[in-house]
Amino acid sequence: MQDLQEILLLARSISWEAAGILRSYYHKNYNSLEVQYKDSDPVTVADLAVNHYILEKLQAALGNENFVYISEETYKEAQSKQLNSAWTWIIDPLDGTRDFIEKTGEYAIHIALVKNHRPVLATVAVPEAEKLYYATKGGGAFVETSDGKSTALKVSPRDRIEELTLVVSRSHRNERLNYLLQNLPCQNQKSVGSVGCKIATIVEQQADIYISLSGKSAPKDWDMAAPELILTEAGGKFTHFDLTPLHYNTGDISQWGGLLASNGQFHEILCQDAQRILKEWEKNKF
Missing domain, CATH: 3.40.190.80 (D-Maltodextrin-Binding Protein; domain 2)
Known part of the structure; x- marks a missing residue:
């Protein structure tokens, strides 16, 4: 098992690349994104492309021996392995598909590493804001901008x-x-x-x-x-x-x-x- 901080660097890199892929779809003049519906939820070619990219990169770097991979587009294929693994990647290649289709800009990419049913590492990329949010359990939360600068995050102190x-x-x-x-x-x-x-x-x-x-x-x-x-x-x-x-x-x-x-x-x-x-x-x- 690699060090969690090394895995975080990998996840951040993959998240930025995945954000670039989604933006390339988002800003093209598609008359149609080939929207399909799965359980009444929309799925586009962009979802599938980013899902494939994230899984390919994680599995190439980390393999399948220590990790199970659950993503929105492929979870049914992994169901038989899920509960047998302490370490599980949980991935949403496009959170906010309707917002992506409707061009609100409010869509994101989620990547989480879960150990024994609780998250220990996470990235959330917001492509249109060109921001990447990330955290490790006990290590604090940060936001990284496209220029590579990271800033610690803290929720508001509002108390009324x-x-x-x-x-x-x-x-x-x-x-x-x-x-x-x-x-x-x-x-x-x-x-x-x-x-x-x-x-x-x-x-x-x-x-x-x-x-x-x-x-x-x-x-x-x-x-x-x-x-x-x-x-x-x-x-x-x-x-x-x-x-x-x-x-x-x-x-x-x-x-x-x-x-x-x-x-x-x-x-x-x-x-x-x-x-x-x-x-x-x-x-x-x-």
């Missing part, structure tokens, strides 16, 4: 609950989530696509809270693993509403229930509020 800002989705909304958001004590909102980009706004101190609420479907391991580590290493918190940690490579790729990411201020109170408000919604609904 009514002044906290929620970062929310434009598209993944429903009546239940809207009711929850409308009844929280903090009402400032900022709309951003891609989970990676949402967490980037929190570690850049532009927002403070992100809430994910599963319904008929749920976010997947590759949506959360890399952003979670970057947020927590920047001083934030990321848990289920009942304050239990997220676990990855458990045999179920979905992260069911309510998840709350925050700058750490009022995290427990907001989790309690969310559970109370959802119980009210259920009662009022029926």
Whole structure:
């Protein structure tokens, strides 16, 4: 097993190259990105190209002996090996495909290394911002710009609950989530696509809270693993509403229930509020 910092250098290099590949697709004048749909979610030729690149580079450098590789595009092929490995790469080659297609610029690339179901290394590349966020467990979180400069990240110190800002989705909304958001004590909102980009706004101190609420479907391991580590290493918190940690490579790729990411201020109170408000919604609904 290579040193974690050496593996981080590899992951950062691959992330920058992958960001360049996505940008090349994003800025070409395609009439069509050959959008297909898998389980109602869009997939483009760009997703597939970057997925192939990341896997090829990681496997060429690290092999398959010590690692399992789970990516959004290929996880079904790896399912039989997943639970037998302590070390697992969890990859989202294009987080925010709808934003990529709609040209909002708010898309990202997630790469996380998980040990015993918890992330220990993460990169989140935001190609249009030309930024790369990265972290290792216990090593802090940083943002690197295209000129090679890295800066340590720290979540905001905002400590008045009514002044906290929620970062929310434009598209993944429903009546239940809207009711929850409308009844929280903090009402400032900022709309951003891609989970990676949402967490980037929190570690850049532009927002403070992100809430994910599963319904008929749920976010997947590759949506959360890399952003979670970057947020927590920047001083934030990321848990289920009942304050239990997220676990990855458990045999179920979905992260069911309510998840709350925050700058750490009022995290427990907001989790309690969310559970109370959802119980009210259920009662009022029926």
